[in-house]
Structures are given as C-alpha cells and as structure tokens.
Amino acid sequence: MEIRRHLWWIAVLWAGFTLSQEGPFLQRLNEAIQDGGSAYARDLQQDADQALCSRYRDRLPPEAVEPFLQRQRSLIRYPAGGRLLGDWKQGEALFTNPRKGNCYACHTGDPKEKGAGRMGPGLVAYGQRGTSEAVVRFTYEKVYNAWAFQPCSLMYRAGVHGILSPEETAHIVAFLLDPASPVNANARR
Amino acid sequence: MSRLWRFVAAGLALLALGVGVFAQDQPEPSPAEEAKKQRQQLLEQGGGILPSDLYVAQGEELFKAVRGPKGVSLEGCDFGRGAGQVEGVVAQLPRYFPDTGRVEDLDSRIRSCMIGLQGFKPEEVKRSEVIAIAFYLASLSHEATVDVRLATPQEKRMYALGEELFWVRAGPRDMGCATCHVTYRGKRSGVLPLSDVVGEKVAAHWPAYRYSNDSALTMEDRIRTCYSNLGMPAPDYYSDAVIALGLWLAVQSNGAKMDLPGFIR
Numbered sequence: 024m025e026i027r028r029h030l031w032w033i034a035v036l037w038a039g040f041t042l043s044q045e046g047p048f049l050q051r052l053n054e055a056i057q058d059g060g061s062a063y064a065r066d067l068q069q070d071a072d073q074a075l076c077s078r079y080r081d082r083l084p085p086e087a088v089e090p091f092l093q094r095q096r097s098l099i100r101y102p103a104g105g106r107l108l109g110d111w112k113q114g115e116a117l118f119t120n121p122r123k124g125n126c127y128a129c130h131t132g133d134p135k136e137k138g139a140g141r142m143g144p145g146l147v148a149y150g151q152r153g154t155s156e157a158v159v160r161f162t163y164e165k166v167y168n169a170w171a172f173q174p175c176s177l178m179y180r181a182g183v184h185g186i187l188s189p190e191e192t193a194h195i196v197a198f199l200l201d202p203a204s205p206v207n208a209n210a211r212r
Numbered sequence: 213m214s215r216l217w218r219f220v221a222a223g224l225a226l227l228a229l230g231v232g233v234f235a236q237d238q239p240e241p242s243p244a245e246e247a248k249k250q251r252q253q254l255l256e257q258g259g260g261i262l263p264s265d266l267y268v269a270q271g272e273e274l275f276k277a278v279r280g281p282k283g284v285s286l287e288g289c290d291f292g293r294g295a296g297q298v299e300g301v302v303a304q305l306p307r308y309f310p311d312t313g314r315v316e317d318l319d320s321r322i323r324s325c326m327i328g329l330q331g332f333k334p335e336e337v338k339r340s341e342v343i344a345i346a347f348y349l350a351s352l353s354h355e356a357t358v359d360v361r362l363a364t365p366q367e368k369r370m371y372a373l374g375e376e377l378f379w380v381r382a383g384p385r386d387m388g389c390a391t392c393h394v395t396y397r398g399k400r401s402g403v404l405p406l407s408d409v410v411g412e413k414v415a416a417h418w419p420a421y422r423y424s425n426d427s428a429l430t431m432e433d434r435i436r437t438c439y440s441n442l443g444m445p446a447p448d449y450y451s452d453a454v455i456a457l458g459l460w461l462a463v464q465s466n467g468a469k470m471d472l473p474g475f476i477r
Contacts, residue, residue, distance in 0.1 A: 055373050055456055059447030066383040066444050076381040077388065081395055122443070142392075170386070177395065179386040186384060 076175035083174050095171040099164055099182065102189040107163040107196055108154065114198030115205070117191050124166075124181060124195055132198070133205035143178060149199045150207035162199055167192045243477055250423050251475050264347060264421035264473040267428045271348030274341055280330025286345065289325035291318075302353035303470055306459040308366045315370040317458045318346050318419070319432045320450045339449065343419070346430050350419045350472040357469055358416050360462040367459070370452070374460025377453060387442040389457070415458070415465035420474025428473075431458045 056067045072091055075083060083091060101107070115133075118126045126132060129142040132149075152158045165172055167182030167189070181187040187195065198204050254262055275286045291301035292309070306317040312324050322345050326332045362368045381388040393409040407414055418431040429437070432454050436446035447453035 051369060052373055052376050055377070055452040059451045059453030060445065062445030063439075063447045063451075063453065067380060069380070069382045073381045073386060076386075077376075077379050080379055081381075081391060125443075175381065175391075177391050179384075184384040184386075 072170065072174075079175075081175040088174055091174045092171060095168055095174075095180070095183075096164075098180075099168050099171060100189050101163075102193050107159050107193050108200065109190060109193035109195075109197045111194070111197040111201040111204040113191075114194035114196070117187065118195050118198050123186060123191070126195075129178065134209050135205065146199060146206060148207055148210035150202055150204065152200075154200050159196060159200065162196045163192060166195050247423070247475055247477055250477075254423065262421070262475070263423075263426065264428065264475065267344050267347040267421070268351045268473065269348075271344035271346065275345050275348050280326065280332050282329065282331035284330055286322070286325055286329065289321070289329055291321055291349070298349060298352050300353050300356040302350050302472065303356035303358050304360060306360065306367075306370070306455055306462060308364045315366050315452075315455060315459060317431065317455045318349065319343075319430050320455060322346060322349075323450055343428050343430060343433075346419045347428060347473050350470075353470050354472045355469055358413070358462065358465045358467060360459065360466060362463065370456045370459050371463060373452070374456035374458070377457050378460055383442070383444045385443050387444060389438065409461060410464045413465035413468035415462040416468035417471045417474030417476065419472070420476045422476055424477045431461070435461075 057064045059067075069077065072094060075087065075091065079087070102109075116123075118124045118132060119136075121128070126146075127136055127139045129140045131139040131141070131145040131147050134147045149162075167187070168180045169176045169178035170180050170183075179186075182189065182192050199206055202208065251262065278285050288295050290296075290309070290311075291298060292304050292307050293299075293301055302318055305321065306315050308315050309321065309324070311328070314320070314324075316324060319342055322342050323334075323337050326337050326342075327334055362371050378389045381391065389409075393407065415431065418434060419429060420434075421428055432449055435454055435457050436449075439446035447457075
C-alpha cells in the first residue's frame with residue numbers, strides 16, 4: 024500500500040514534469056485518456072519507469088539502464104523472517120491463477136499444461152539449477168520484480184504492483200525449484 | 213422475412229457452438245487454415261449462409277427502418293462520402309466529421325446518426341444495434357481498399373494520440389499494446405499467436421464474426437478485449453481513446469483489400 028502511494032506521487036510529479044516539457048500534446052493525450060472513462064484513466068496513470076519505457080518504446084538509452092535497474096531493485100520487499108522458498112502446492116495455484124501470477128500466459132511450467140504460452144522462456148525443469156542461495160534469491164527477485172533485471176520486460180512486476188505478496192512470491196519460487204513440484208517431477212518422466 | 217432470419221440465426225448459433233466444442237479435440241492447425249475450415253463447415257451447415265450474413269441482414273433492416281423520435285431511417289446518414297452514400301465507406305473510416313466536430317469511427321458515426329438524425333437519446337442507443345448496422349455497412353465495403361487519410365489537423369492529432377496510446381506501458385500489469393503486438397509478435401500467448409497488428413494490416417478484416425464464441429465484434433470491441441485480456445479496464449465505447457487507437461491501426465492497414473465481415477477464431 025505504501026509503495027502504491029509512493030508510485031502515485033512519482034506519477035503525479037512525472038506527469039507535471041512531462042506536461043511542462045512538452046505541453047499541448049501530452050495535455051491532449053491526457054484528455055483522451057480521461058475521455059476513455061475513469062477506470063481506464065486510473066489504470067493509465069504511469070509511474071516514472073513505465074513512462075520511460077513508453078517514451079523509449081521499450082529500449083532505454085544505455086545511460087538510463089543502470090539508474091532504472093537500481094530504482095527497480097529498491098522496490099523489492101521480502102517476506103517477514105526472510106524465507107524465500109515457500110510451499111510449492113500453494114505456488115502452483117498462484118502460478119496458474121489468471122488473476123494472480125497468470126504465469127502460463129507466457130511460460131511453460133508443468134509440462135502437462137497444454138495451454139501454456141511461449142512469450143517467455145520455458146520453465147519446465149527450472150529446478151535443475153539447484154537451490155543455492157543465489158538461485159533462490161534470483162528467482163524470488165525476478166518474480167517479484169522482473170524489471171530489476173531487464174528494463175521494460177514484457178514480464179510485469181507482480182510483487183511491485185501488489186498482485187503477489189512477498190509470501191506468495193516465495194510459494195511460486197518453491198513451485199519452480201522444489202524437486203517434488205510438477206515443474207521438475209513431471210519433467211523427469 | 214425477419215422472423216425467419218431470427219429462427220435461422222438461432223439454429224446457426226447452436227450449430228456454431230457445437231462446431232466450437234468439437235474443434236477443441238483436434239490437433240491445432242494454423243489459425244488461418246483453422247478459420248478457413250470452420251467457415252467452410254458453417255457454410256455447408258447453414259445451406260450457404262454464414263452467421264455473419266444474419267447480422268448483416270439484421271443491420272440492413274435496422275438501417276432502412278423508419279425509427280426514432282424523428283421518424284427517419286439511417287439512409288440519410290453521411291458516413292464521409294455524402295448523405296446516402298454507403299458503398300466502401302468502411303474503408304475510409306475513421307475520419308473527421310464537421311457536423312459533430314469529432315474524428316469518428318464506424319461505431320461512433322452510426323451512433324451519431326442515431327442521435328442526430330433519428331433523435332434517439334444517447335442512452336437509448338443499443339450496442340447490439342450499432343454492431344448489426346456496422347456489419348451491414350461492412351458488407352458494402354467488402355473488397356474495397358483501405359484508404360484512411362489524415363487530411364485535417366483533427367485527424368493528424370488523433371493519429372498522434374493513437375500512436376502514443378499504442379506504445380504506453382501502464383497499469384498493474386505494466387502492459388501496452390506494442391509490447392505484445394510489435395516486440396513479441398508471432399509468439400504464443402496461451403494457445404493463440406499474437407498478431408503483428410502493424411505488418412498484417414489487421415484493420416482490413418474488422419468488423420468480424422468470431423466463431424469460437426459465436427459473437428459479432430467491431431474494431432472497438434476488439435481493442436477493448438485486448439485491454440480486458442491484460443487485466444486492464446478498457447476505454448469506453450465511442451471514446452476518443454478507442455477511436456484514436458482504431459485510427460492508428462486503420463492507417464497501418466492502408467492499401468489492404470478489405471475482407472468483410474471478417475471471420476476469425
């Protein structure tokens with residue numbers, strides 16, 4: 024919630040900044056967005072880094088990359104107690120649920136899932152990487168905030184936007200890494 | 213006549229559902245082949261009539277009927293080539309209309325005439341009627357060449373807005389049209405491939421009949437569906453936001469021969 028309020032202020036400041044910079048066009052854009060209805064307008068409020076991705080059409084200039092990654096890293100939150108590996112069964116439900124992770128829209132996972140998308144890299148047998156501290160940490164942070172590793176990735180920042188809580192993110196990490204999870208168990212057969 | 217059409221429509225709708233369910237058990241061919249096959253099947257089962265033909269027939273009836281508080285038909289509506297001219301108009305929309313002072317697409321123009329010409333109140337304009345009338349007009353633009361010009365400052369402004377909206381990343385899923393339809397075009401989202409909406413000149417086959425769920429959609433419906441698929445609120449019908457995106461897409465489709473009403477999964 025606090026992050027949200029934070030983002031909101033960034034958005035307001037950013038809007039003010041860009042408006043004063045480029046004037047009439049952005050004003051018209053804003054009018055068109057308002058005209059699209061209040062829910063639409065609310066969702067099209069951008070934070071500063073969404074605005075950067077839009078402006079540079081998903082390809083940031085090199086000098087903008089490092090500050091972008093740093094800002095995104097600073098948005099990552101961790102579960103109380105610091106356990107980044109949760110319960111894979113709960114993770115499976117979250118991974119599948121279109122209103123939560125919705126990961127199958129873009130990734131394979133359990134090889135038995137037929138409707139999996141192919142926009143992201145396949146995640147079948149992801150657990151082959153082991154469960155070292157580095158692997159667990161990377162997986163957690165990637166799922167929580169994909170943009171902390173790849174600016175403007177198609178993969179959305181589920182944790183940053185509150186779609187997945189830190190605990191839920193840890194469950195998904197377990198779904199990917201636990202040898203008993205179908206992602207890994209079904210891949211061996 | 214109209215009652216007969218309705219009866220046939222209901223029968224075909226049921227058939228379409230049956231075909232849809234049946235199709236799911238087969239291995240997936242390419243979407244284009246699949247659509248061709250489905251179209252052939254529906255044609256055979258309908259005795260040469262497609263479900264989209266029924267929307268066209270219903271739209272023609274609505275278009276020619278004397279209706280509304282002012283008791284006139286829509287035959288006097290100006291779709292950009294002058295009042296009463298209906299051939300090929302869909303290929304040249306959206307465009308600027310001085311009488312409403314707006315850039316309008318097909319949906320919006322139908323609605324404007326229902327309000328301005330026939331005297332309906334805005335809240336009386338039924339979406340289902342706008343769609344049927346859009347299908348009728350589409351059938352009169354089949355094989356016309358998409359030719360949407362940016363002749364007025366208003367059109368140029370809307371085009372710039374559409375382009376901007378197309379590239380916006382926003383919302384809780386960090387989504388934007390271009391990220392999928394340009395950067396990731398051709399990749400599969402779930403079972404469906406993402407179309408390359410710039411290169412494939414997609415506006416040439418809208419409005420379209422969607423056989424997978426037996427529905428009739430215009431470009432506005434389709435754009436709004438994209439937003440919903442991303443878990444984002446869609447822009448309102450007839451809003452500048454949805455018209456601007458439609459205008460931008462239509463211009464990317466210039467030069468394509470229209471295939472109307474479209475027939476898609």
